[in-house]
Amino acid sequence: MTETGGRVLTDAEKARIERNRIKALHLRQAKLVAHPYQKKNINSVAGEESVIKVQGAKYIDSGGGFLLEQAVIPTSGQPITTGAASTEINKVSNDAISIPITFEECLDCGDAFVESYLLSNFGHSVCDKCRDPDGRHSLITRTEAKAEYLLKDCDFDRRDPPLRYISRKNPHNVRWGEMKLYLLMQVEKRAMEVWGTEEELSRQHELREEQREVTKVKKYNKQMKQLRMEMRSSLFTKETKATHEHEFGPDTYNETDDNYTHTCLKCPYTETYEKM
Structure with a gap:
């Protein structure tokens, strides 16, 4: 060239x-x-x-x-x-005339053409008059494709053939990085290569939704536990121990102090008291 x-x-x-x-x-x-x-x-x-x-x-x-x-x-x-x-x-x-002119055949209408927007940017053999930018030939960002079709970065760049894309400025903020726009038809085809069928793709969506719900519940319980610890730290115990009930023996009278004493039969606890 x-x-x-x-x-x-x-x-x-x-x-x-x-x-x-x-x-x-x-x-x-x-x-x-x-x-x-x-x-x-x-x-x-x-x-x-x-x-x-x-x-x-x-x-x-x-x-x-x-x-x-x-x-x-x-x-x-x-x-x-x-x-x-x-x-x-x-x-x-x-x-x-030393350079042969290669004509492509449009996949939709069958007419011969030399170049087109889809052929130049995505290698898709469709002429400009058959291009449907709002339908079949619409573009999708890399982030949206990963979320909707559950694709990884290796599915875009490393799996043969790598998906072609065009770069555009981010419309939300020009200081952010450029967006990578892919052809929706090629993204859907790559998703079928990864997951096999649409039913499998739907099942994977359901599994990930369930995992998100479980993770959300665990996160909520953890936050509530932390909140209880902060609000009632003096009453919070990680493990609740079994309560011990004392069984006292016979009372002993102390003439000097004029009180009574009895000792627990199960533990060394001694209690001193006065009888009214």
Whole structure:
């Protein structure tokens, strides 16, 4: 492929350049035979005022902003012969077609075309007149495709063939990163390659919805537990121990203090009290 200004020309661009060059050659041939702005008849002898010498070579001022070689103008009153010039130009035209023009067949209407928006950007062989930007050929962002079709980054970039995309500025904020837009038809096809059927894709959506609900409940319970700990930390215990009921033995009277004492039979707890 040819590089122009650091950019590689596509086959369609090279074909368009070649068609323009051939058209220019034919236009030049027509001007050599009869220039519309030339006052004198081209079959007559050219005047000295129309002949210009450039580095020893003679040229004819066509009056249209370019010069014609002297060889195409008859000399000594002889009539012009355009056969040689025409043959030479025809040879140039025939030899110049070195780049074959590849025509694509539209998948919708079957017409042949050279280039289109979907073919150039996504490799999808559909002509511009059959393109449906709001329907089948709509675009979808990478984030939306991952959420709706449960695709991973490797499904876009590493699975063969990698999905083609176009970059656009984020409409919500120009300072954010550029969006990657994919062709919806190709994203749906890739989803079927990953999940197999639409039923499986729906089942995966349901499973992930259930997991989200379980995670939401666990998060809620954790937050409530934390809130209780903050509000009633003095009463909160991680494990509730079984309560112990004392079984006291016989009372012992203390004459000095004038009170009674009894001790638990199951633990060393001793209680002192007064009888009213």
